[in-house]
Amino acid sequence: MNVFRNYINGEWSESRSGKTFENINPANTDEIVALFQASNPDDVNDACAAAVAAQSAWEEMPATRRGEYLFKAAELLESRLPQLGEEMTREEGKTLPEALGEVKRAINIFRYFGGEGSRQFTYQVPSERENVVCYTIRKPLGTVALITPWNFPSAIPAWKLAPALVAGNTAVLKPASLAPLSSYRLVEALHEAGVPPGVVNYVTGSGSAVGDPLTSHRSIRAVSFTGSTSVGNALYQKVSERKIRVQLEMGGKNPTIVLSDANLDYAADTLINGAFFSTGQKCTACSRAVIERSIFEPLVEKLIEKTRKLKVGNGLEQGVQIGPAVDADQLKTDLEYIEIAKKEGAELLCGGNRLTGAEYDKGYFIEPTIFSGVSSEMRIAQEEVFGPVLALMVAEDLDDAVRIANDVKFGLSASIVSKDLTRVHRFINRIEAGLITVNLPTAGVEYQLPFGGTKESSYGMREQGPQALDFYSETRTVYLKYTQ
Numbered sequence: 001m002n003v004f005r006n007y008i009n010g011e012w013s014e015s016r017s018g019k020t021f022e023n024i025n026p027a028n029t030d031e032i033v034a035l036f037q038a039s040n041p042d043d044v045n046d047a048c049a050a051a052v053a054a055q056s057a058w059e060e061m062p063a064t065r066r067g068e069y070l071f072k073a074a075e076l077l078e079s080r081l082p083q084l085g086e087e088m089t090r091e092e093g094k095t096l097p098e099a100l101g102e103v104k105r106a107i108n109i110f111r112y113f114g115g116e117g118s119r120q121f122t123y124q125v126p127s128e129r130e131n132v133v134c135y136t137i138r139k140p141l142g143t144v145a146l147i148t149p150w151n152f153p154s155a156i157p158a159w160k161l162a163p164a165l166v167a168g169n170t171a172v173l174k175p176a177s178l179a180p181l182s183s184y185r186l187v188e189a190l191h192e193a194g195v196p197p198g199v200v201n202y203v204t205g206s207g208s209a210v211g212d213p214l215t216s217h218r219s220i221r222a223v224s225f226t227g228s229t230s231v232g233n234a235l236y237q238k239v240s241e242r243k244i245r246v247q248l249e250m251g252g253k254n255p256t257i258v259l260s261d262a263n264l265d266y267a268a269d270t271l272i273n274g275a276f277f278s279t280g281q282k283c284t285a286c287s288r289a290v291i292e293r294s295i296f297e298p299l300v301e302k303l304i305e306k307t308r309k310l311k312v313g314n315g316l317e318q319g320v321q322i323g324p325a326v327d328a329d330q331l332k333t334d335l336e337y338i339e340i341a342k343k344e345g346a347e348l349l350c351g352g353n354r355l356t357g358a359e360y361d362k363g364y365f366i367e368p369t370i371f372s373g374v375s376s377e378m379r380i381a382q383e384e385v386f387g388p389v390l391a392l393m394v395a396e397d398l399d400d401a402v403r404i405a406n407d408v409k410f411g412l413s414a415s416i417v418s419k420d421l422t423r424v425h426r427f428i429n430r431i432e433a434g435l436i437t438v439n440l441p442t443a444g445v446e447y448q449l450p451f452g453g454t455k456e457s458s459y460g461m462r463e464q465g466p467q468a469l470d471f472y473s474e475t476r477t478v479y480l481k482y483t484q
């Protein structure tokens with residue numbers, strides 16, 4: 001059995017607790033992927049102390065050289081791509097092609113932010129005064145805490161670590177306990193790339209024993225969190241007292257609007273991709289389809305036909321399109337929401353059950369599920385399930401569709417399927433979402449553009465793209481007179 005250690009001050013170390021926890025394959029619960037350190041607040045103190053000690057030398061290093069560590073780590077990760085993809089499928093359950101795609105994305109993120117070492121634009125503007133130049137510089141914040149979820153166990157740690165480091169911050173990463181191996185591999189690659197001791201620290205363990213003391217630690221200058229709305233909101237309450245910078249990426253209830261002019265096959269495929277791939281366990285997954293009445297029946301027919309053909313199973317098997325729920329709790333949540341929807345009067349069109357028999361009995365498999373007759377006041381239309389459950393809603397026209405789409409507290413992503421440019425533009429202008437897609441699923445974003453939501457989905461500055469650096473650096477303004 002592999003036992004993975006924490007990474008503190010450039011060394012792999014066991015937790016002071018002397019305890020470990022299991023990382024279990026959700027497609028085959030007989031398989032323990034590995035053991036990880038069940039760390040405690042003492043480990044957090046050690047990691048923070050190491051990061052603080054490494055800060056000044058790291059921030060004084062030219063940013064281009066900081067970027068080179070990311071380039072080198074990207075190379076190492078690329079050379080291990082097949083192994084890393086397979087490990088991700090084993091620990092998180094997503095299919096192998098999805099896992100390989102995610103590792104590739106983490107590699108691209110390292111390369112992209114490696115390049116930011118030679119950009120990190122600031123600006124100079126004319127002064128009102130003679131012989132004075134005015135410009136801005138960026139300063140790193142110091143030691144930052146990075147808290148990440150299980151559903152993108154490589155890409156999300158990568159898109160926090162890379163901009164944090166290249167901007168000159170030192171970091172303590174606490175990954176999700178359900179999938180800590182993928183981010184371990186990122187840290188391992190940074191270590192092998194020669195990142196100086198203390199610059200990156202990795203501490204595994206529960207939210208209460210590691211996440212909470214880390215975000216509360218007095219040496220932490222910023223917190224970047226991705227996870228559930230409930231944990232994010234509680235974290236914000238605590239952190240805001242200290243007035244440090246905080247960035248929260250949380251839940252969604254993302255709609256896809258399908259207008260009457262849409263190609264119905266294309267629309268059905270777009271909905272299936274957004275709602276069911278990755279088992280619906282994407283913050284950007286589509287959980288509501290808002291469909292114009294005139295095409296509702298024929299589109300639903302196609303949707304059901306295609307959904308019934310989807311292959312659910314162990315993500316390592318070829319041809320499997322949907323893996324398991326990540327653990328017993330998530331499966332329970334999915335099934336509970338299915339019962340709630342039925343009780344509230346939604347009509348179950350397909351799916352709705354845990355899959356059993358043969359290999360299914362060893363994992364947390366669930367049928368992709370579609371409900372019709374859903375109205376805005378139902379919980380299935382308002383609350384994030386985080387599973388392969390799609391709610392169908394009827395709209396009379398575009399105005400009605402946008403009203404329904406916006407009638408939730410979330411605002412992460414939203415999409416529309418239509419060839420009508422005028423109506424598409426109206427949608428873009430009026431939809432309440434940070435990520436807007438047209439003729440594409442709600443999920444599937446790229447690293448070179450800003451990522452984040454509006455309303456209760458997100459708080460703070462954007463991640464990814466050039467804007468990511470804004471969160472991890474502070475602007476200072478310089479007025480310099482070059483005569484006396």
Ligand code: NAP
Nearest residue numbers: 149150175176177206207211212227228231249250251283
């Ligand atoms: P979660 O339960 O909120 O956990 C997220 C992270 O926070 C984990 O590392 C968790 O540790 C840690 N944590 C738990 N309690 C904590 C505390 N008191 N203080 C500090 N950290 C604490 O979320 P999840 O179940 O991993 O992820 C699913 C959620 O993430 C969904 O709601 C999804 O929408 C959201 N998500 C959002 C985005 C986005 O960009 N908007 C992207 C991906 C996922 P443990 O694992 O040890 O509990």
